[in-house]
Amino acid sequence: MNNHLISYMVFLPFFGALLQAFVSMTRSRWIALAASLAASACAIVLVVSMQIQTSDFQQMESLPWVGSYAISYDMAIDGLNVLMVLLVAILFPVLIASEWNQKVGVRGMHGLFLVLQTSLFGVVCAQDLFLQFFFWGLSALPFYFLVGIWGGxxxxxxxxxxxxxxxxxxxxxxxxLVLVYYSVDPHSFSLKELAGGRLAGKMFDFLGYELPVSGVAFILMSAGLSLRAPIWPFHGWFTEVAQEAPSSVFVALCAGSVPVALYIFVRVCYLLFPETLSIAGKIIVAVGATNLVMGGVCAVAQKGLRRLLAFICLSEVGFVLTGIGSLNSVGVVGAVYQQLIFGLGLAGFGLFSGVISERTGSTVFLAEDGERTFGGIATRAPWISVVAGVVVASLLGFPGFGGFVGHALVIIGSYSIHPFTVVVSGGALLLASYYLFAMYRSVFLGKPGVGSHPFEDLTFREQAYMFPVVLSLLFFGLYPKPLIELIRPAVLTVLSAVK
Amino acid sequence: MRDFFLLMPEILLATTLAFVVASEITYFGEQVRLITATSVLGLAGAFVQTIISYKYGPTQIFGGVLSIDGFSLFFKLLFILLALFSIASMSHTKVIRVENRIEFCALILAGTLSMCLVASATDVLLAFLSLLFLNVISYFLSAYGKHSVLSTEAAIKYLAFGTVSITLLLYSFSILFALTKSLNIYEMHKGLISNPLSPNVMLIAFMLSFLGLSFQLGAFPMYLIVPDVLEGSPTPISAFLSLGTRAAGFAFVIRFLIVVFAQPSLNAGQWQVLGQVDWTEIISVIAGLTMLIGSLLAFRQTAAKRLVGYLVIAQTGFLLIGLLVLDEVGIAAILYNLVIELFALMGSFFILSVFMDELKSDQLADLKGMLKRSVPECICLVLFLLSLVGSPPMPGFIGKFTLIGVAIRHQRMALAAVGVFSMVISTVAVARLAFQLMGDFQKSTQPPLSSNILRKVFLAALVIPMALVGIFADWVFHWAGQSLGFIFW
Structure with a gap:
């Protein structure tokens, strides 16, 4: 069965971006939204039509690209990436709708979002390391321009x-990548061919030292990804971007690019470096726990929604990492599931803070002296308060919301391996409930603060784009079974190589 | 007769040149366009003739003075395309005034003729004369902005450096000739095999020739001149000089070094060093230094043309990797990168020249906010530059991957690490330029640049082929590989 649905999904946004650049502004918005929605529709069809109970690649597309270097255009979905496809599909139409009334350079902004959608879909579906890296490199550039042009x-x-x-x-x-490519014979970038410990025991020579390929490549890979996903202490750029970027752009970063970076980590490291991973598992958990704690502690001190979001992202990344490092099927399934859920949760958070920022021109909810600046929004704008409530509840992992499933699975998974991390995660969750509720109270509840403005509730457009996010948070929390069944076989397969 | 037929591209170029020079004296006013059209037709004819030459297989003509093989034909196509783009870009710029266009066409044609000769020369004397011819044309071209102090200064520096380096090259040729009694590089090779030189003489001969040629390439010891020349020359000429002289240099360096100083190794498609002097180590140090110097200095520049100039130096360092591994794969990678550079350098200098016509300056501070004023040009500029430095999603990235890959394949890990580092710094340097272009986008109120449909067509003619080179990279590699198939032995 080959209907090229993946290719349509990946390249429709790109062609939409080109097309919308050449038409008038009123039409361009519709073209951008239509292209993004069409790609998302392809994605939903892909996800719905997936077979469960199998870890095989599905909807495989394969085409030689640069034959002399064994680079090919290999696209497929399986249990590991299906949730990321879903996340990107939900996220980008929402972002384009949220920037519907952008006054300056709306075509450029929508175009960059569409390019970003193409690149993230590409990263997620690519089964060839070179192709994956190609799309991953593409995803870095739009952020630079989005922040540089529309930032504060x-x-x-x-x-x-x-x-x-x-x-x-x-x-x-x-x-x-290059190290891995040249250490196997015949040289290959195909994830399928590289899988299963092909690199075990291979050495290479660097300035007279004999180094293991697998270990060095693993370190390079994780270091490279940790500069794209916020890992303490390399998160300085991330909080800086959080402070300056428009909220939609930061949502694309923390809810789109960051989960995808984690996905690459899972995919590449579990497939390519299983023997290194069995040693490095503990280190991953330690890094994750540090991230969790540092994110939580820093979040407590925040007085603005933007940086608060950045630090919540930091601690969620830490949480997912403890799951990934647990090397245990329940933990890894939880981590994969949580990638989707925290992406959606952070997207919701970013969107409502964007609305607040648009209405009031600020996202600082506590002044320097501790005086609240918003306050009492719930009575004037019930819709946005409900949305924020759902998002906060999901981020905290309340039963019935998406976050509950992910958190519970990760904690159960890591308990048998590293009981101590359970204590850390529990503590971090308690801390999270403190700072998130404190934020909720001072923004939405109580009396209007000093200098608070009249606050309109969500318009129809805003309700429309909040709806898919909130709905999926609720749906994935109440009925996670179909998605868990999709990911479980794939996770079991990759884990079998590690043991 | 067959020899003349195979030399047709050069003959066509020379005839067109003669016609243009003659008409420069007799025609004026409206006929300028006619002459531009003639030059374009002459170049197009030479292009077609070069493609036809592919059918007549690899062969030596005029008693082994010139070699018509895939390698020289590849470079001829590259040079003719470069000349066509240069002449097309001429009409979009104000720097070259209408009455001077004929001169410009004549110089470009002469430059192309000399580069074509360099690419196919297998006789050191002819190679020396063609390189000298090319250098003289380059001095004229860089001095073309007669009223600009920078241009004059650049030409003087260029002349001084050029004279020294060409003399060094002549010394090296003399040593080789004295010891092998031959001017043909293939004969030289045989002479060196039957009659090996002492390591000291070999080292001196190699160092002299490489120092001389590094001026053409813009590599480490002789790189100082490149940014000055590229900054001083009128911008449309910078593109021609930055790619043309370097590519001609590479065409000759590859042929000369691999034929004279190397011999086929036991592995198919690879060579090994001839004699006891391992000159690849010397080039490896030079390549590393060139990459580092180019990218680090590019990062510190405050003027756009100098920035691109230093990026070009870093590119030379990269291309040298392809040479020093003595592997066909590496040389194919050099050719691929040169194809990318053709579009990337032409495009970036063209857009900079459009901006400079408007702003009368190329300082980064003055470029601030250009994005709002001319969106397509700025986007294309960033795409061209990112492709030049090999940032991941661009076609140039595949080129960089092949070069770094070939370094790793031959266990030159440190060089590969330097290459990756230099790529990062170059990308950040481009990002600095891009940020200036963005400027204060939200508030800027400057009037937009006048829109020009021909300019957009020209940009599309550069961007689309560049993207195609990336998408159909395999075909280009295949072509580059084919070009090497029969060149050396």
Whole structure:
């Protein structure tokens, strides 16, 4: 069965981006939205039509690209990437709708979002390391321009730091790739051919030292990805971007690019470096726990919604990493599931903070002296308060919301291996409930604060784009079974190589 | 007769050149367009003739002075395309005034003729004369902005450096001739095999020739001149000089070094060093230094043309990797990268020249906010530059991957690491330029640049082929590989 649905999904947004650049502004918005929605429709069809109970690649598309270097255009979906396809599909139409009334350069912004959608779909579906890296490199550039053009006052520094981090990270990943490519014979980039410990025991020579390929490539790969997903202490650029970027752009970063970076980590490291992973599992858990704690502690100190979102993202990434490092089927399934859920949760958070920022021109909810600046929004704008409530509940992992399933699975999974991390995660969740509720109270409840403005509730357009996010958070929380069944066989297969 | 037929591209170029020079004296006013059209037709004819020459197989003509093989034909096509683009870009710029266009066409044609000769020369004397011819044309071209101090300064520096380097090259040729009694490089090779040189003489001969040629390439010891020349020359000429002289240099360096200083190794498609001097180590240090210097200095520049100039130096360092591994794969990678550079450098200098016509400056600070004023041009500029430095999604990235890959394949890990580092720094340097272009996008109120449909067509003619080179990279590699198939032995 080959209907090229994946290719349509990946390239429709790109052609939409080209097309919308050449028409008038009123039409361009509709073209952008239509292209994004069409791609998302393809994605939903793909997800719905997936067979369960199998870890095989589905909807495989394969085409030689650069034959002399064994690079091919291999696209497929399986249990590991299906949730990311879903996440990107939900996210980008929502972002385009949220920037519907952008006054400056709306075509450019929508175009960059569409390019980003293409690149993230590409990264997620690619089954060839080179192709994957190709799309991953593409995903770094739009952020630079989105921050540099539409960012706030300090955008120069933020954009610059983000591009430095991204190009450094990409260079590290690239080195890992080339190293892996040249250490197997025949040279190959295909994930399928590289899987299953092909690199075990291979050595290479660097300035007279004999180094293991698998270990060095793993370190390069993780270091490269940690510069694209916020890992403490390399998260400086991330909080900087959070402060300066428009909220929609930051949503694309923390809810789109970051989960995809984690996905690459799972995919590449579990397939390529199983023997290194069995040693490095503990380190991954330690890094994850540190991230969790540092994210939580820093989040407590925040007085603005933007940086708060950045630190929540930091701690969620830590949480997923503890799941990935647990090397245990329940934990990894939870981590994969949580990638989708925290992406949606952060998207919801970013969107409502974007609405608040649009209405009031600020996202600082506590002044320097601790005086609240918003307050009492719930009585004037019930819709947005409900949305925010659902998002906060899901981020905290309340039963019935998406976050519950992910959190529970990760904690159960890691308990048998590293009981201590359970204590850390529990503590971090308690901390999270403190700072999220404190934020909720001072923004939405109580009396209107000093200098608060009249606050309109969500318009129809805003309700329309909040709806898919909230609905999926609720749906995936109440009925996770179909998705878990999709990911479980694939996770079991990759884990079998590690043991 | 067959020899003349195979030399047809050069003959066509020379005839067109003669016609243009003659008409420069007799015609004026409206006929300028006619002469531009003639030059374009002459170049197009030479292009077609070069493609026809492919049918007549690899062969030596005029008693082994010139070699008509895939390698020289590849470079001829590249040079003729470059000349066509240069002449097309001429009409979009104000720097070259209408009454001077004929001169410009004549110089470009002469430059192309000399580069074509360099690419097919297998006789060191002819190679020396063609390189000298090319250098003289380059001095004229860089001095073309007669009223600009920078242009004059650049030409003087260029002349001084050029004279020294060509003399070094002549010394090296003399040593080789004295010891092998031959001017033909293939004969030289045989002479060196039957009669090996002492390592010291070999080292001196190699160092002299490489120092001389590094001026053509813009590599480490002789790189100082490149940014000055590219900054001083009128911008449409910078593109021609930055790619043309370097590519001609590479065409000759590859042929000369591999034929004279190397011999086929036991592995198919690879060579090994001839004699006891391992000159690949020397080039490896030079390549590393060139990449580092180019990218680090590009990062510090405050003027756009100098920035591109230093990026070009870093590119030379990259291309040298392809040479020093002594592997056909590496040389095919060089050719692929040169194809990418053709579009990337032509495009970036063309857009910079459009901006400079408007702003009268190429300082980064003055370029601030150009994005709002001319969106397509700025997007294309960033795409061209990113492709030049080999940032991941661009076609140039595949080129960089092949070069770094070939370094790793031959266990040159440190060089590969330097290459990756230099790629990062170059990308950040381009990002600095891009940020200036974005400027204060949300508030800027400057008037937009006048829109010009021909300019957009020209840009599309550069961007689309560049993208195609990336998408159909395999075909280009195949072509580059084929070009090598029969060149050396």
């Amino acid at each position: 006052e300090g955008r120069e520094k933020a954009a610059f730091r983000s591009i430095v981090a991204a190009s450094l990270g990409d260079a590290l990943i690239f080195s890992a």
